[in-house]
Amino acid sequence: MQLDLGAGGAKVRLDSRIEGFDQVVRRAAAVASARGLALNEATWANLQALGIYVPEPEPTR
Secondary structure, three states: OEEEEEEOOEEEEEEOOOOOHHHHHHHHHHHHHHOOOOOOHHHHHHHHHOOOOOOOOOOOO
């Protein structure tokens, strides 16, 4: 599994074999949720596989 993160023009890809990968994914998911960012189906499935719960963002009005 890999985690791709990006902001502005910067991007980084992390491999699941690194120590602390799950902690980085949890933090990234929490930030994405707090910012109301949309996650694709593959991301939702991967989070579920890792046992990470992220509430779906509230629809904007």
